[in-house]
Amino acid sequence: MRNILTERKRFRLILQHQGKAQLVKSEFIFETAPFPSCHASTIVEAGGTLACAWFGGTAERNPDVGIWFSRLIEGKWTAPVEVANGVQTRPCDIQPGIRCYSSRSRVR
Numbered sequence: 001m002r003n004i005l006t007e008r009k010r011f012r013l014i015l016q017h018q019g020k021a022q023l024v025k026s027e028f029i030f031e032t033a034p035f036p037s038c039h040a041s042t043i044v045e046a047g048g049t050l051a052c053a054w055f056g057g058t059a060e061r062n063p064d065v066g067i068w069f070s071r072l073i074e075g076k077w078t079a080p081v082e083v084a085n086g087v088q089t090r091p092c093d094i095q096p097g098i099r100c101y102s103s104r105s106r107v108r
Contacts, residue, residue, distance in 0.1 A: 029070050029077045038068065049073065056080070 029052055041054035050072040057065030066085035070077045 030080050033068075033080050035064075035066075035068070052077075053083070056082075 033056060035056035036058055037060075038054045038056040039060055041052060043050055043052040045051075051069070052071075053067055053069045055065050056068040059065075063086070066082040068080045069083045070080050072078075
């Protein structure tokens with residue numbers, strides 16, 4: 001059984017074999033980032049590599065908090081990339097001919 005835990009910028013890979021947990025790897029995903037704080041991280045093995053996502057911003061519940069993502073490629077983590085920030089794009093912003101009657105909205 002595989003159990004992967006993350007804590008802020010560090011992840012720990014723990015394998016369980018015959019009821020015993022063993023630390024396999026512990027390292028930082030990034031050293032610096034464009035956000036001062038992060039929380040609620042998750043990590044998954046996909047396609048033979050690891051992918052990690054977390055919330056990053058000034059503080060939990062603040063409107064500048066987004067979902068950030070990084071992958072382990074050839075033994076190195078990619079730079080964090082914001083993949084979601086709660087801003088929804090209106091159909092009229094991406095498809096000509098569609099009329100919009102309201103400004104951009106934020107998901108709450």
